[in-house]
Amino acid sequence: MKQFDYVQPKTMDEALASWEPGASWLGGGTNLVDLMKLGVAQPQRVIDLTRISDLGEITFQQNGSVRIGAMVSNADLARHAGFAQHFPMVAEALLSGASGQLRNMATVAGNLMQRTRCAYFQEETAACNRRTPGAGCDARDSDEEARALLGASPACVATNPSDFCVPLAALEAQVEVRGVNGTRQIPIAEFHLLPGDHPERETALEQGELIVALHLSAEAARFARHARYLKVRDRTSFAFATTAAAAALQMEDGIIVEGRLALGAVAARPWRVAEAEALLVGQAPDAALFARVAEAAMAGAEAPVHLEWKIDLARRTAARALAMAAAGTPARLPALPASPFGQQNGDLAHV
Amino acid sequence: MSDTLSPEIRFGSNSGQPATRRDGLAKVTGVATFAADNTPEGLLHAVYAPAKIARGRVSHLDVAAAEAHPGVTHVITPQNRPELQGDPSGKPTMFSFRTEVLQDDTVRYAGQPIALVLGETLEAATEGARLLAPQYEVDPVRVALDDNTARGFDxxxxxxxxxxxxxxxxxxxxxxxxxxxxxxxxxxxxxxxxETHAIVAQWDGDRLMLDMPSQALKVSCAGFAYFFGIPPENVTLRSPYIGGGFGSKAIPTGPQVLAILAARMTQRPVKLMFTRQQMFGPAGHRGATRQRLRLGVDENAALTVIDHEGLAETSTFDDFVEPAANASHDLYAAGALRASHRLVRLDVGTPGPMRAPGEASGSAALECAMDEMAEAAGMDPLEFRLHNYAETQPGTGRPYSSKALRECYAEGAARFGWEGRPLEPRQMRDADGLMTGWGMGTALFPCPMFAAEARATLRPDGTALFETSAVDMGQGAWTVLAQIAADSLGLTLDQVEFRAGHSALPDGGVAGGSAHTATAGGALHAAGGDVLRQLGELATADPQSPLYGAGNSSLVARHGWLLLEEDESRRERFADILARAGKTEMIGTGHGGRAPEAAGRHAMNSHGAVFAEVKVDPDLRQVRVTRLVGAFAAGRIINPRLTESQLMGGMIWGTSFALHEAARHDRRSGRIVNADFAGYHVPVNADVSGLEVITVHEDDPYVNALGIKGVGEIGIVGTVGAIGNAIWHATGKRVRHFPIRIADLLAP
Structure with missing residues (x-):
């Protein structure tokens, strides 16, 4: 790989000061290092954040909200008892991602910054507007299956591969970022950008800004009793989603008071449709209702002929996730988290 | 001190025991040295640049940029590649392919080596190869079976x-x-x-030392000798541990030849190791197939015909046609049979033998077609197969050397609980509402034998050294062959030193065709027998021996003693026989192989029956194999633990074939777009549950002296079809391609 500078700041101030254009922040490295090996990412400088001590905390506030430090590992967050109790579908999504080894390394901020897995983005010699603005898009007329069904543009059809971000979107997490000009909060819905004419702009981060923490509000915890993540894929584990959905309901006396639905793997960011969620309010859980909601959530979806099945599958995934949420969050995480075969393996499954 | 023998020791007591791997501790503690673990003094690292198009020519390489990168020492391209003594299009050995070694600037497949960069570090060489930034003149690619004309061949x-x-x-x-x-x-x-393909090459004058994983040591030495114009005995190849081969490590690859060439050019040791992505290039693959099956039955559901036509891809520059139709040869009693093959030339690397070549892909189609035929005949799939059971080899009428397939069906079906399976599909749901289906498939794998030699050396202390250049790819040869060797002299496993994996040893043959245990094991057994013969001749002719005057044929060996079979009080220690004869050692040699006349008398196959249960989500159509039961009859089982492991591994591969593995090409460049483990899927732990292996007892007096049939490949066979059939039974959808995916089952 290309030669680069490597620095290990000990404090946030040092980290921000060491940034320069062309630098990359390094969390767990589970995505960045692969891309560097492929020549897809070529940072001049890699700023390793693992030595900054105060980025690794999970802190519950008095009001029930939680602040998750940027460098908390996916594994630690998913296995944090209090967190999983309040935000079970976030834990379920985390545990459905990657493998145990990767979850130990990967960080929550790194997950937000995860790049698309589009095969044409990941191949240095392929044309990709996201990687090289103006180069063209070889994925568009290809058989690529990891293709956006919603929110794509002529310039880019990439999807966001994250599991974690899908329930974060449903629960309206806030991303706390810091730059030389201070700290600000970005709603998760505004964090990942749709490609439009500038697919190279992937997030709302300004140059040199750094994710410090994620926030989930006390209100988001009100969905805890009816919140599920569902991930559909050909392999039972260790595979990106073909389609995914995070569904969360607040129920009172068998009636849905509020509903949230975010879809994964269908767009360059987790996909939420307010009109679809509104259909849930005041209704009793029902398969026909969930089918209507799923239909509304996928409104406007487009796919080439060979991928039309994926629109259908995304709808089915959304409807099933809503049904699972309505049935209630299980007392403990399933052996195969987020899987249609969730309960089958008993207590222990190697995922 | 009493010399009484331990009563539990019997002749042959090592065989049949589930000994753990003798190399297991070395492997799990990292002590075992795989090829790329060798780092000789002065080492240079070699990295090859792969073509990113499948057809055309390289019009430009930025050699200057690569050479300017710090640490890069050499850039080898077709323009400056030193000469090879052997023509790379030649075929010096029985396992040879035309090899891509920078002979010109033509690109024939994506992943083909187009330059080799040497560097003082791996990182420098890697970046140097990237900096070459090749430009191409691109021709239209042909990567799908319909992209070129299918044709027959001789x-x-x-x-x-x-x-x-x-x-x-x-x-x-x-x-x-x-x-x-x-x-x-x-x-x-x-x-x-x-373990990806690797090599560490060192020259000493015209002698070549190689550390390289190889399934065929002597054949590889001969191939390299040909390329470099030296006698085969000048090539030393060390291959003590191999992290899996599956057929791809039987044949030297172009990049390995280039690494040797680079070592000769620089007069420094050179190491080259494929990246995972590079494994989708010059190391062979299982070619895609399309198979047409026409089956017919009479009024009584007896097969009147099996007509199996296979079409398989090969490269534009060499021939390896996946022999899929041959899977139909020996299995069912059809009135008439035809198995034929055609090829289609595509812009892909030359395919090669990949675990159960032909049998795996052919059985996948045949076993599904058999189910379709059973359905048409209104019969249970197992009953239909039993109804068309071949008592003798179809066509020739030759008897089978042994065939406990009926017992495999019976034991597998009983363990699985096949009885009561609804004939119609879509009849079963589990407690969670998942669609449930049961399917089965028959497994067959032939019992070829290669040739092998071995040497046994009895030492003065009564222990023995056994030597053969056999190969442990991870299957357990270090253990199983040592068990056979120990048995040949009636010694315990710890009384035997076993050396293998080195080309200077007697030729251990090829680890392929599921024949290695039988072939190399046969040579070891014969070598031990040769020592016993010599010992017996010494003792029975020596008046001072308790065995004096006994016939050699009535002697048995046990625990370091030679005994008279009918009167075990007449016995003498190996060590004493040697000592009295004034010998410090006794050497025996043995050959393993099969006489042609023995091969002609019987049809020889391993058999099995695989039963699969799948669950399919009724809405999402995600599939999971929840149970697999395989019952196999494979002759004498030397080590039940390692045999079970081999068969399980094969069945997991069958799951992989049925549901996961597929290389996907970009239609424009021909590049494989999923050329890594994130994109090219094999099963993970969560995909494997309820996996069970039964070995059915089988005595085979004809297949070879030891009665061994081999278990390396048969586990895949039958499993793919069983899973395809189970998916049909669960969903009513007959998907006629593999892998079967969610998208296939969603379709209306």
């Missing part, structure tokens, strides 16, 4: 399989009361051993 030699034909095929079609005509496709699959 069978013969490695890679161009003959077919088979018996009976009147046209009449078989004509008389059929019911028939099916179906076409199945299997995807291109790439060997992905955990």
């Amino acid at each position: 069978p013969g030699g490695f890679g161009l399989p003959g077919g088979a034909s018996h009976g009147d095929v046209e009449a078989g079609h004509a008389v059929a009361a019911r028939s099916i005509d179906v076409s199945y496709e299997t995807a291109a699959q790439y060997h992905n051993a955990m």
Whole structure:
């Protein structure tokens, strides 16, 4: 790989000061290092954040909200008892991602910054507007299956591969970022950008800004009793989603008071449709209702002929996730988290 | 001190025992040195640049940029490649392919080496190769089976399989009361051993030392000797541990030849190791197939014909046709049979033998077609197979050397609980509402033998050294062959030192065709027997021996003693026989192989029956194999633990074939777009549950002296079809290609 500078700041101030254009922040490295090996990412400088001590905390506030430090590992967050109790579908999504080894390394901020897995983005010699603005898009007329069904543009059809971000979107997490000009909060819905004419702009981060923490509000915890993540894929584990959905309901006396639905793997960011969620309010859980909601959530979806099945599958995934949420969050995480075969393996499954 | 023998020791007591791997501790503690673990003084690292298009020519390489990168020492391209003594298009050995070694700037497949960069560090060489930034003149690519014209070929030699034909095929079609005509496709699959291909090459004058994983040490030495114009005995190849081969490590690859060339050019040791992505290139693969199966049955559901046509991809520059149709040769008693093959030339690397070549892909199609035929005949799939059971080899009428397939069916079905399976699909749901289906498939794998030599050296202390250049790819040869060796002298396992994996040892043959244990084991057994013969001759002719005057044929060996079988009080220690004869050692030699006349008398196959349960989500159509039961009859089982492991591994591969593995090409460049483990999927732990192996007892007096049939490949066979059939049974959808995916089952 290309030669680069490597620095290990000990404090946030040092980290921000060491940034320069062309630098990359390094969390767990589970995505960045692969891309560097492929020549897809070529940072001049890699700023390793693992030595900054105060980025690794999970802190519950008095009001029930939680602040998750940027460098908390996916594994630690998913296995944090209090967190999983309040935000079970976030834990379920985390545990459905990657493998145990990767979850130990990967960080929550790194997950937000995860790049698309589009095969044409990941191949240095392929044309990709996201990687090289103006180069063209070889994925568009290809058989690529990891293709956006919603929110794509002529310039880019990439999807966001994250599991974690899908329930974060449903629960309206806030991303706390810091730059030389201070700290600000970005709603998760505004964090990942749709490609439009500038697919190279992937997030709302300004140059040199750094994710410090994620926030989930006390209100988001009100969905805890009816919140599920569902991930559909050909392999039972260790595979990106073909389609995914995070569904969360607040129920009172068998009636849905509020509903949230975010879809994964269908767009360059987790996909939420307010009109679809509104259909849930005041209704009793029902398969026909969930089918209507799923239909509304996928409104406007487009796919080439060979991928039309994926629109259908995304709808089915959304409807099933809503049904699972309505049935209630299980007392403990399933052996195969987020899987249609969730309960089958008993207590222990190697995922 | 008493010399009484331990009563529990019997002749042959090592064979049949579930000994743990003798190399296990070394492997799990990292002490075992794999090829790329060798780092000789002065080492240079070699990295090859792979073509990113599949057809055309390289029009420019930025050699200057690569050479300017710090640490890069040399850039080898077709313009400056030192000469090879052997023509890379030649075929010096039985396992040879035309090799891509920078002979020109033509690109024939994506992943083909187009330059080699040497550097003082791996990182420098890697970046140097990237900096070459190749430019191409691109021709239209042909990477799908319909992209070029299918054609026949003259069978013969490695890679161009003959077919088979018996009976009147046209009449078989004509008389059929019911028939099916179906076409199945299997995807291109790439060997992905955990250890990628590697080599460390060192020259000393005209002598070449290689550390390289190899399934065929002597053959590889001969191949390299040919390329470099030196006698084969000048090549030393060390291959003590191999992290999986699966057929791909039997044949030297172009990049390995280039690394040797670079070592000669620089007069420094050179190491080259494939990246995972590079495994989807010059190391062979299982070619994609399309198979047409026309089956017919008479009014009594007896097969009148099996007509199996295979079409397989090969490269534009060499021939390896996946012999899929040959899977139909020996299995069912059809009135007429035809197995034939055609090829289509595509812009892909030359395919090669990949675990159960032909049998895996052919069985996938045949076993699904058999289910379709059973359905048409209104019969249970197992009953239909039993109804068409071949008592003798179809066509020739030759007896089988042994065939406990009926017992495999019975034991597998009983363990699985096949009885009561609804004939119709979509009849079963589990407690969670998941669609549930049961399917089965028959497994067959032939019992070839290669040739091997071995040497046994009895030492003065009564222990023995056994030597052969056999190969442990991870299957357990270090253990199993040592068990056979120890038994040949009636010694315990810890009284035997076993050396293998080095080309200077007697030729251990090829680890392939599931024949290695039988072949190398046969040589070891014969070498031990040769020592016993010599010991017996010494003792029975020596008046001072308790065995004096006894006939050699009535002696047995046990625990370091030679004993008279009918009177075990007459016995003498090996060590004493040697000492009295004034000998410090006694050497025996042995050969393993099969006499041609023995091969002609019987049809020889391993058999098995695989039963699968799948669950399919009724809405999402995600599939999971929840149970697999395989019952196999494979002759004498030397080590039940390692045999179970081999068969399980095969069945997991069958799951992989059925549901996961497929190389996907970009239609414009021809590049494989999923050339890594994130994109090219094999099963993970969560995909494997309820996996059970049964070995059915089978005595085979004909297959070879030890009665060994081999278990390396048969586990895949039958499993793919069983899973395909179970998916049909669960969903009512007959998907006629592999892998079967959610998208296939969603379709209305």
